[in-house]
Amino acid sequence: MVISLSEKLDRTHLYEWHKSHGDVVPFAGWEMPVRYTDIREEHMAVREAVGIFDTTHMSRFFVSGPQVVDFLQTLTTNNVAKLGLNEGHYATCLNEKGGIHDDLMIYRIGEMEFIWITNASNGPKIKSHLIANAKRFKVVVEDRSKDVVMIAVQGPNALELLSKMAGLDARALPRFSCNSVKLAGHDCYLCRTGYTGEEGGEVLLLNTPFNDAGKKKAIAFWEEILKQGKDFGVKPCGLGARDSTRLEAGLVLYGHELDENTTPLEARISYAVKFKVAPHYIGYDALSKQKEAGVTKTRIGLVMVDKGIPREQYPVLINGEKIGMVTSGGMSPVLDCGIAMAYVKPESAKEGDTVEIDIKGRVRKAKVTGWPFYDPQKYGENRAR
Amino acid sequence: MSKGAKGTKVIDGLYYTKEHEWAKVQGDMVIVGITDYAQNALHEITFVEIKEPGTDVTAGEECGLVESMKASSDVFSPVSGQIAEVNTALDDAPEIVNQDPYGKGWMCKIKCSNPKQDLKKLMDSKAYSAFIVSK
Numbered sequence: 001m002v003i004s005l006s007e008k009l010d011r012t013h014l015y016e017w018h019k020s021h022g023d024v025v026p027f028a029g030w031e032m033p034v035r036y037t038d039i040r041e042e043h044m045a046v047r048e049a050v051g052i053f054d055t056t057h058m059s060r061f062f063v064s065g066p067q068v069v070d071f072l073q074t075l076t077t078n079n080v081a082k083l084g085l086n087e088g089h090y091a092t093c094l095n096e097k098g099g100i101h102d103d104l105m106i107y108r109i110g111e112m113e114f115i116w117i118t119n120a121s122n123g124p125k126i127k128s129h130l131i132a133n134a135k136r137f138k139v140v141v142e143d144r145s146k147d148v149v150m151i152a153v154q155g156p157n158a159l160e161l162l163s164k165m166a167g168l169d170a171r172a173l174p175r176f177s178c179n180s181v182k183l184a185g186h187d188c189y190l191c192r193t194g195y196t197g198e199e200g201g202e203v204l205l206l207n208t209p210f211n212d213a214g215k216k217k218a219i220a221f222w223e224e225i226l227k228q229g230k231d232f233g234v235k236p237c238g239l240g241a242r243d244s245t246r247l248e249a250g251l252v253l254y255g256h257e258l259d260e261n262t263t264p265l266e267a268r269i270s271y272a273v274k275f276k277v278a279p280h281y282i283g284y285d286a287l288s289k290q291k292e293a294g295v296t297k298t299r300i301g302l303v304m305v306d307k308g309i310p311r312e313q314y315p316v317l318i319n320g321e322k323i324g325m326v327t328s329g330g331m332s333p334v335l336d337c338g339i340a341m342a343y344v345k346p347e348s349a350k351e352g353d354t355v356e357i358d359i360k361g362r363v364r365k366a367k368v369t370g371w372p373f374y375d376p377q378k379y380g381e382n383r384a385r
Numbered sequence: 386m387s388k389g390a391k392g393t394k395v396i397d398g399l400y401y402t403k404e405h406e407w408a409k410v411q412g413d414m415v416i417v418g419i420t421d422y423a424q425n426a427l428h429e430i431t432f433v434e435i436k437e438p439g440t441d442v443t444a445g446e447e448c449g450l451v452e453s454m455k456a457s458s459d460v461f462s463p464v465s466g467q468i469a470e471v472n473t474a475l476d477d478a479p480e481i482v483n484q485d486p487y488g489k490g491w492m493c494k495i496k497c498s499n500p501k502q503d504l505k506k507l508m509d510s511k512a513y514s515a516f517i518v519s520k
Contacts (some may be wrong), residue, residue: 309457
């Protein structure tokens with residue numbers, strides 16, 4: 001066993017609650033709960049009932065001004081001009097070479113006002129990027145990460161719980177919409193989005209400064225969700241379950257499936273990318289070129305046939321020859337076996353093929369699949385109800 | 386380390402490594418497992434794989450791995466020798482290591498030519514207790 005710890009770390013408003021109820025560990029510069037009880041138990045609560053996650057460690061930028069649409073078109077790959085009021089979408093932000101600087105959610109909350117939500121690990125990088133590019137446009141970029149708390153409510157019962165708290169039918173809100181609502185008497189945005197493959201929402205609890213009063217408010221709000229969610233089987237969930245649910249859903253994570261040297265076409269998240277847009281975004285030319293020429297690597301899903309758990313950086317082989325590398329792997333509680341995402345040479349392995357994974361010198365068989373890894377009839381937001 | 390780390394069990398009469406393995410002498414065999422502290426830190430163990438019987442191992446070097454929901458960790462052999470037996474009960478029920486790390490959760494038996502020399506370099510229960518509290 002080698003067990004290691006840590007440098008100076010940031011905390012969210014809910015830190016004291018996490019500390020007294022869970023197991024807090026360092027993550028991307030933050031002290032976050034990895035679990036409260038068991039990762040598997042929390043994972044299954046998300047798949048079968050409802051789980052809540054503190055995602056305040058992510059960064060939230062409010063961007064506004066008369067040229068905000070052009071500004072966002074320049075920095076992101078989806079078509080912001082097409083977003084109506086209270087609509088959102090997933091996008092990437094590229095470097096000049098078409099590599100991914102970050103992946104993000106954007107919501108239009110006003111005619112000329114948007115919220116940009118970014119990975120915790122990329123917060124400072126994206127903030128600099130936004131501020132540097134804002135000089136060329138009539139826009140204002142406000143970092144509201146510290147006075148907006150963010151909580152994800154995910155699972156087949158999530159919308160019932162949110163409906164009860166908001167006094168409206170959350171199921172009637174379109175996916176990816178961002179709605180101004182009151183939850184437990186507080187002003188919130190309720191976004192019909194998530195990162196688990198399940199139905200649910202991400203709640204932005206507004207006006208919650210990072211001071212004693214704000215922390216108290218955030219904890220009371222978190223506890224209110226747990227209280228009102230009791231009949232729905234709610235469980236607080238840590239980052240362990242956040243990672244295992246996103247992996248099982250086949251969702252990409254920055255630093256694993258995405259980085260500065262990987263394009264959205266290679267990551268197979270082309271739904272985040274548009275080519276008929278104006279003005280062109282940073283990285284547009286490189287990406288268009290790649291669209292014509294073809295990719296040099298591609299993301300695949302893997303399910304273990306043999307025993308063993310695939311992990312990041314394990315080589316993927318065919319007949320002993322390396323074709324790629326695992327970027328995320330772990331145990332799937334639903335399938336009860338190891339699953340992974342990997343990048344391989346295009347055309348080297350197609351769905352249904354058997355490949356090998358080198359697990360620390362032990363060569364084990366795995367099958368190439370798509371995602372989600374679970375049966376979408378039984379789990380996830382498109383399950384048969 | 387995390388919650389409960391200092392409340393974990395340490396058993397007298399066993400030898401301990403800094404990497405949180407334990408070793409117990411039984412004739413010319415040394416039984417090896419991971420400590421209560423280690424299983425508690427890893428939590429939810431999902432898979433254990435020790436090298437096959439007949440494999441030579443060296444003290445301080447990797448002899449297997451333990452997977453938890455959180456991470457993958459190597460198991461280091463506390464002694465040099467040859468793996469004589471691995472605990473196959475863990476194949477289908479790795480959670481036994483969480484439930485009974487010093488008993489049914491043992492991982493392998495190593496046939497050891499000179500156990501005394503290797504064990505001398507390890508900690509006793511008192512030293513290991515102090516070691517985990519200091520972490």
